[in-house]
Amino acid sequence: MSAGIKVRDDDLFRYALRLGDLSLVVGQRLGEWVGHSPALEEDLGLANMALDLIGQARLLLGYAGEIEGRGRDEDQLAFLREHGEYLNPTLAEQPNGDFALTIVRQVLIDAFQLELYERLTASTDERLAAIAAKAVKETRYHLRYSGGWLVRLGDGTLESRARTSSALERLWSFTAELFAEDEVDRAMADRGIAPRLADVQKAWNARIDALLAEATLERPPDRPFQWFGKQGAHSEHLGYMLTEMQYMQRTYPGARW
Amino acid sequence: MNAFALFDQAAAVAEPAAMVATVAAVAVADARIASAWAALRDVEDPEIPTVSVVDLGVIRFVTAQSDGSLEVGLSPTYTGCPATEVIQALVERALAGADVGGFRVVRVLAPAWSSDWITPEGRRKLVEYGIVPPDHSSSSLRDLRPGSRPVACPRCHSTHTETVSEFGSTPCKALLRCRECLEPFEYFKCI
Numbered sequence: 001m002s003a004g005i006k007v008r009d010d011d012l013f014r015y016a017l018r019l020g021d022l023s024l025v026v027g028q029r030l031g032e033w034v035g036h037s038p039a040l041e042e043d044l045g046l047a048n049m050a051l052d053l054i055g056q057a058r059l060l061l062g063y064a065g066e067i068e069g070r071g072r073d074e075d076q077l078a079f080l081r082e083h084g085e086y087l088n089p090t091l092a093e094q095p096n097g098d099f100a101l102t103i104v105r106q107v108l109i110d111a112f113q114l115e116l117y118e119r120l121t122a123s124t125d126e127r128l129a130a131i132a133a134k135a136v137k138e139t140r141y142h143l144r145y146s147g148g149w150l151v152r153l154g155d156g157t158l159e160s161r162a163r164t165s166s167a168l169e170r171l172w173s174f175t176a177e178l179f180a181e182d183e184v185d186r187a188m189a190d191r192g193i194a195p196r197l198a199d200v201q202k203a204w205n206a207r208i209d210a211l212l213a214e215a216t217l218e219r220p221p222d223r224p225f226q227w228f229g230k231q232g233a234h235s236e237h238l239g240y241m242l243t244e245m246q247y248m249q250r251t252y253p254g255a256r257w
Numbered sequence: 258m259n260a261f262a263l264f265d266q267a268a269a270v271a272e273p274a275a276m277v278a279t280v281a282a283v284a285v286a287d288a289r290i291a292s293a294w295a296a297l298r299d300v301e302d303p304e305i306p307t308v309s310v311v312d313l314g315v316i317r318f319v320t321a322q323s324d325g326s327l328e329v330g331l332s333p334t335y336t337g338c339p340a341t342e343v344i345q346a347l348v349e350r351a352l353a354g355a356d357v358g359g360f361r362v363v364r365v366l367a368p369a370w371s372s373d374w375i376t377p378e379g380r381r382k383l384v385e386y387g388i389v390p391p392d393h394s395s396s397s398l399r400d401l402r403p404g405s406r407p408v409a410c411p412r413c414h415s416t417h418t419e420t421v422s423e424f425g426s427t428p429c430k431a432l433l434r435c436r437e438c439l440e441p442f443e444y445f446k447c448i
Contacts, residue, residue: 041421041422041424041432042422044422044424044425044426044432045422045423045424047424048424048428049424050337051335051337051338051339051428052335052336052337052428053337054337055333055335055336055337055338056336056337058336058337059336059366126367127366129367130366130367130369131366133366133367133368133369134336134366134367134369134370135336137369137371137448138335138336138448140448141423141446141448144423145423145424148423
């Protein structure tokens with residue numbers, strides 16, 4: 001993270017950014033499907049999920065801005081931070097690929113957000129608890145959509161199955177980062193603000209295993225890859241995504257609708 | 258504590274003249290709260306025009322503040338619903354036109370809005386409009402699966418229906434089709 005200025009509660013600030021950036025980045029990715037989906041219904045589905053995710057990001061980044069206390073609002077945090085200041089896990093920024101890859105990425109993230117938000121509703125931080133209680137309902141619905149597609153694609157035709165398996169292979173190594181606890185996660189858990197990532201992982205594993213079994217897909221083996229997106233070190237893809245997303249504010253600073 | 262208990266307390270501590278003033282102020286505030294609710298019942302949801310924001314359950318409360326102004330609590334249905342800003346503007350315009358004095362609209366996050374809050378009147382209006390109202394919300398794992406509960410067609414009432422899309426024309430609706438009369442219809446998502 002390049003911002004060198006210490007804020008009042010740096011751990012909480014970073015934690016709120018992580019949650020918000022995850023929603024924002026995957027929401028932006030889903031938005032890229034608009035007009036390109038395999039069917040009108042999927043266009044609607046992906047766009048609606050993008051809308052929910054960006055709505056969640058707005059609440060979370062708005063809160064992060066308040067914690068930081070330097071007068072930045074959710075728009076400034078979204079449109080004026082460099083890629084090294086984005087704290088989403090690396091999985092979220094992976095390009096859409098084909099529909100199977102997008103669905104696999106979504107299942108992995110939806111299941112993570114669901115298990116996380118369910119536990120965050122009991123957070124000692126009232127604001128995060130309220131946002132989580134709101135977001136968990138939407139996330140449940142997202143997993144219903146993405147999980148339903150995972151089963152149909154995995155247990156579908158030879159073609160859909162092959163594409164889904166290869167997407168799973170390709171994205172699997174990014175999932176370890178979701179549960180890799182660092183000092184921010186530890187501080188949040190110690191203060192009762194966030195759940196222990198090990199608990200989230202256990203629940204996530206059970207959910208993902210059940211979905212994979214139903215989709216007749218094999219769980220890829222865990223590999224010793226490490227990613228550090230949530231500490232600001234991203235894959236090359238995030239920069240390109242932000243260039244497009246931030247274009248208007250960078251070109252016409254302060255422009256409003 | 259109910260209103261009568263409050264009056265009793267006020268009577269016990271207040272001078273007669275002050276008590277009359279308090280009672281009068283409460284009556285005035287009550288009248289303004291009532292006219293605020295009346296005005297809000299005329300504010301239509303921009304995306305489902307037959308249903309008012311009160312029917313939809315997005316107006317959480319109208320209360321009188323100590324400075325005499327009213328506070329109106331508004332819950333968005335979905336975090337990213339683009340209608341939220343429009344609804345807030347419509348609510349503010351309706352209140353400004355209703356002579357309720359000073360007021361402030363605040364966003365309420367917790368408890369999170371639920372489709373269970375749609376009033377019986379709202380559900381009736383949804384049916385009239387051709388939208389199937391939501392089932393009762395649940396976090397049961399079974400309900401996470403598509404098609405776990407049959408939804409009846411609003412036209413021919415057959416339960417032989419299928420989900421075309423989990424998402425519809427607005428964040429709050431899904432798209433279904435009746436396999437008896439073959440007509441498509443919308444279902445209000447249940448959250």
